[in-house]
């Protein structure tokens with residue numbers, strides 16, 4: 001696998017390779033499977049970044065589950081309020097349901113905590129968050145992330161779904177900025 005790449009104006013080096021990702025995704029999927037067994041969960045993939053992680057996780061789910069997609073943007077500009085804007089919202093009725101949120105990365109945590117609020121207000125019975133990556137040092141809200149693939153330092157990363165200004169999502173490994 002390529003050790004070093006450039007995306008736009010920045011250099012990145014390989015941080016987590018394809019094999020490490022596949023191994024960990026399988027473990028996370030198994031833990032999730034045990035959590036939701038027999039409960040007909042609704043999986044919600046948070047676009048765009050989580051598309052690859054969600055696809056890989058879902059291949060290990062071996063009983064009926066539904067899959068949906070949402071897309072959010074944080075409000076830009078002034079200091080983060082913690083509010084998020086729904087670009088693509090949820091169509092499903094989630095009242096009384098077990099919902100599994102599949103996210104690429106938890107950074108400040110504003111996106112996930114905003115989403116948890118939305119899902120709780122919509123009557124979810126239980127919200128489980130599974131994030132491929134988490135930067136514990138960047139967390140600004142009180143948020144419990146149930147399943148984390150890899151905890152990483154506060155470096156900007158691309159690959160396996162994550163982008164830098166639109167590029168890098170197709171990379172099979174995770175690369176960190178130099």
Ligand code: IMP
Nearest residue numbers: 049106107108109110111156157162163
């Ligand atoms: P949060 O609301 O600050 O937790 O940010 C979450 C969102 O910011 C993620 O869903 C990503 O889309 C994006 N993000 C945060 N850190 C990175 C990174 O290192 N690389 C790419 N995207 C990131």
Ligand code: MG
Nearest residue numbers: 047048049104
């Ligand atoms: Mg995201």
